[in-house]
Amino acid sequence: MEFQITMTGFVAIYIFMLAAFAGWVIIGRVPAILHTPLMSGSNFVHGIVVVGGIYALLNASTLQEQIIGFFAVLLGAGNAAGGYAVTHRMLAMFQPSAHKTTHAKHGHAKVTHLKKA
């Protein structure tokens, strides 16, 4: 059995197409209140580029490649770590009303809306 993955031509386009649809649908459900964390969260997700940077750097055979590869990993790691840090900080701040008093009705209406959205 072969575990090396090869994706050429249509297979790659299928992957791209389905991933784009998935992204569109998943993000389309996010309420506007979460747009900033969502954006920094998706920003974090493309930090996966660091994995590509590591692969390229490990396969570097000239000084020039080593220098560029170093920056690829440096920038990619910065993208991933920073994206996570700010997203986590922001999401931790979103809290519901501690005790539902006079506005319980409104709070409830909002929550059901978010679930539906």
Add this chain to the structure above:
Amino acid sequence: MPTFAMIPPLLIGATDLAAAFLFMYGLKRMSSPVTAASGILVAGFGMIAAILASFLYVFGVSDAARPHLQINIVLAAVALIIGGGASWWAGKKVAMTAMPQMVALYNGMGGGAAGAIAAMELFGNKTQGATQLVVTLLGALIGAISFSGSLIAWAKLQGILKHPLRIKGQQWINGIFMLATLAVGGYIAFVNTSGATPLMAMPSLIYLFFALALVFGILMTLPIGGADMPVVISIYNAFTGLAVGLEGFVLQNPALMIAGMVVGAAGLLLTLLMAKAMNRSVSNILFTNFGAPKKHKQGAIKGRLKPVDAGDAGIYMRYASSVIIVPGYGLAAAQGQQKLYEFVKLLQAGGVLVRFAIHPVAGRMPGQMDVLLAEAGVPYDLIFQLEDINDDFANTDVALVIGANDVVNPAARTDKSSPIYGMPILNVDKAKRVYVIKRGEGKGYAGIVNALFYGDNCDMVYGDAQVVLIKMIEAVRGLGLSAAA
């Protein structure tokens, strides 16, 4: 017969598969404030796993790279620690109001990384076949534009670049740079596939290609004004995602392809949402100078501006039964969120129904005002989006507008000649009474007079938002009322 050589690729493949799943699942969990915090945690696990597994690539490096392997491993580890550590530290330290520029910076880093990977493929001539070469070039182009463009966006948001830079014939210059970049890229592809002798050495051509793409990213972003930043950040987020996805194809890594394309689609969706909230097309935002002074015939506005004392306004709200607060970027600029929530709690203690109404493009990135209110401690169930609360203004006692202007300008509904006509606005003018906290009598970002301020039901409270709110708090406290009077 299974051999040891099969194990690393199997592990990498399985981990990347898991990472792709965790990213999607994590993003999905972010679709509700209730589960969002766990969503980023889930995605984080995926990232850690994928990074650790990527070191298994040492078992499959090319023969040319084998003698350098030890140095390369050290370089990778050092880059990971420095880049990740510095970014992590900065991300933990940064003020919430500075979040848009931070996201722009991280986004630029991702674009730069994708561009750098493409550069290594090109310099090392590692691509196989015309398709891979073209995809590499495309990823390099998009990544480089995202890198330099995001850095300019960062500098603008950080206040390093204070004014949008606009020169005559800018669109032509940008167009020429774009065409030149594409021409050089096309030439590289032509030389490599046909085997023709290039006019200049291949490395020089590659350098030229990247230089042109970087300059184009700078030129494209320089003229764009502050209030259009939500669109710019969204679009560069999409660009970086796309570049990462394309380089994922070149490296034959499905996790990069999927993650990159998911983000690309997400960024595109957000870009379109933002443009819709401004009632403008994306190309209009990117390629025309909205902030430039326009010759616009202003219809005569009846009425006059009526300044009132902050304390009086505060006391009026204390005796109202319902208040809707409309915060804009001015509130964030004055760092008034904490004081605002303090004031809101005073009103709530007196039995006033207080809610927040957020316009989609309030702030400098999508949803920024929501985050700033959350940071001040405002529960998310008090925060409402435009379409959910707009009908409620008509039966609300007081609408309090803080540092927002164009997003509450009724001209968007009524005045067909207005540049913002058709933009969805918050119907603040329909409230029984309106208070507007504003620094001075200046116009909004779009340079349009706001008829709301001249309405019979509207009073102006001039001053820095934080100072005004402190006065309101003192006035209400000064009443000496017990809670829930």
